[in-house]
Amino acid sequence: MEPCDPGQLGQTLLTGLLTLQKHTTTNTIVYRQRDPFWCTRVVTGCTDGVGKAYAFELAKRKMNLVLISRTEEKLQLLAREIESKHAVKTAVITADFSKGQAIAREIELKLKGMQIGILVNNVGKQYTYPMYVGEVPEQELWDIININVGATTLMTRIVLPQMLLRKKGAVVNVSSSSELQPLPLMTVYAATKAYIRSFSEALRVEYQSEGITVQHLSPFFINTKMNAFSHRLQENSLLVPDAPTYAENAIDTLGRVSHSTGYWAHGLQYFFTMIPPVLVRTYVGAVMNHVFRKDYMHNVKPQMSFL
Ligand SMILES: NC(=O)c1ccc[n+]([C@@H]2O[C@H](COP(=O)([O-])OP(=O)(O)OC[C@H]3O[C@@H](n4cnc5c(N)ncnc54)[C@H](OP(=O)(O)O)[C@@H]3O)[C@@H](O)[C@H]2O)c1
DSSP, rough: OOOOOOOHHHHHHHHHHHHHHHHOOHHHHHHHHHOSSOSSSEEEOOSSSHHHHHHHHHHEEEEEEEEEEEHHHHHHHHHHHHHHHHOOOOEEOOOGGTTHHHHHHHHHHTTTOEEEEEEOOOOOOSSSSSOOOGGGGGHHHHHIIIIIIIHEEEEEEEEHHHHHHHHOOEEEEOGGGGGSOTTTTHHHHHHHHHHHHHHHHHHHHHGGGGGGEEEEEEEOBBBBBBGGTTGGGSSOOSSSOBHHHHHHHTTTTTOHHHOOOOOOHHHHHHHHSSOOOOOHHHHHHHHHHHHHHHHHIIIHHHHHHHH
């Protein structure tokens, strides 16, 4: 049997304890006084799901934001909503990360002169539904690689020099529990998230002595449009929280644990998931994705063709 990493297990339990502690001690002012990162926060993929919830949660804690996503109207709407609700400053950058390196140059220019305290590399793309690799349109595969791997890598490279100068900053990389083992029918998505884990862990060793915090988040399922392929993942439950619940929990772990699922119930799920060996987990993942594929074929696809 594959041994359970005691360090990660400890961090998982700590995440749960921090969540409990939050309900008794944390309020905005206390958090700000302890906040070691200050300055502006950048959130990618922020007009929906986890990114949007992260943006709101950071604004609630009185942090100014740079919002980066692909849909201009959604960005403008979000910026207005955040500013009016939370009295913080926002800036928006419209960027389609599927366009690759050229977009990174544009973002770098627009971020020039801003002091970035935290970068939340949240943007991510998943298959439309669980598919065999040969079924996924070539463009979709290439977009997933550009968005999940390229954006995180290049965004990090953009903010590192100024964080190094100040000897202060945090990079939060939103990965996925799909990186815990290969995941058939979501093969490429899971592989990109395995990259994010490796990238985060090596980056941390490179820069931790320079005052830069690198956090890797591995959530299990969250109720967002990313999982629209299955009705089972579109209902809130203990194991499938909505995005605001997830973000509120995950933000509390920053600066405290370097790897986390970000949400206490996912921490328990992580513990039980890691007990069987990789091969067993891979097969269980395949079975699970066949169920989701059927959900899509029977429920979602017929509705889409009807429209
Ligand atoms: N949901 C889950 O169950 C789950 C589980 C584990 C990990 N995660 C990870 O969590 C992160 C957020 O996922 P989510 O569920 O919140 O996703 P989501 O609901 O699909 O939202 C994705 C966000 O990214 C933006 N976006 C998509 N493609 C983009 C592109 N090419 N360029 C710029 N922005 C783009 C979207 O913009 P629009 O508003 O214009 O669509 C949206 O704001 C991802 O990294 C994902 O892999 C999610």
